[in-house]
Amino acid sequence: MSRIRPICLMATYNEWMNAKIYEAARSLPDDELSADRKAFFGSILGTLNHLVAGDTVWLQRFARHPANHLALQPILQRPTPTSLDQLLYANIRELSAQRVWLDQMIVEWSRSIAESDLDHVLSYASMKGVPADKDFYGLVMHFFNHQTHHRGQVTTLLSQAGVDVGDTDLVILIPSGHTP
Template sequence: MISPSYCTTMARYNAWQNGQLRAAFAVLSAADWAQERGAFFGSIRATASHLLWGDTIWMSRFDGGDAPAGGIADSGALVSTVSEWSLARGLLDARIARWAEGLRPEDLDGPLTWYSGAVRAQVTQPLALCVAHMFNHQTHHRGQIHAMLTAAGSTAPVSDLAFMPAAPG
């Protein structure tokens, strides 16, 4: 279904996109960052916070590292400020990249079992499907943030995978 190469490409894409969001968020006022905009999680802040939470919970399942506190209902309040988000996001993007760079094809085989608070049950799915889901979830919520940035009068970042800068080195 997916390969280690797919994972490293998507980890790089994720970091590139979040770097662009970091720049876009840096020029927002605190009011624009937190303003209710009618999106699923409401504001740019809450959506970015939820995405940070979601990536952290998935990575805890993939690499055995720390999981975020709370559940989905609390995820929009994981961070309060742009600087708090920026620091946490940079650390998490590095964690995702390290994990992806260490993958071998066989590491993506087999099932993943976890307790899902969303459905309140133990769930087992193919690991590769869960990894693809994490990267898809990132794109989904960054698309919402893109729309909210545009609505706020900001210039939204370039999000086309085909235009991602070449890897250094």
């Protein structure tokens, strides 16, 4: 069974869900988005910034994979966040533009991955400088799981602010019927 299909599905789901969340978030004024809601990253804006910071760090690591995925090369030109709670963008408009750029890159990258790329062990250092050697496929799964985890937090924070994101289930994007 191909591991590429689920990766592409998760990239598409990621893009779809982020578009929904950002549309919902833009319905709130800036002070509501940055209000401390006692979440792990404080606010809606803080949590969305965390996702952009985390995605940037992981995509920069993935860009150093020996397969040299061209879709990821532009991320190497961006500064590496210094922490995962760094407020990279102070408003939803700037953050949204970065999110769209990242999501397009993630979808393009997912379509460029070869099955053999997933069997690689990726060497990198944590943000604290601790070296790691991890299964690349497992890291890709972590990447998408991390996004889903924090988007769940954001949908809760938006709901508490009176904004309904709507359907969020992956099953909506799973094609019907059998595909070879």
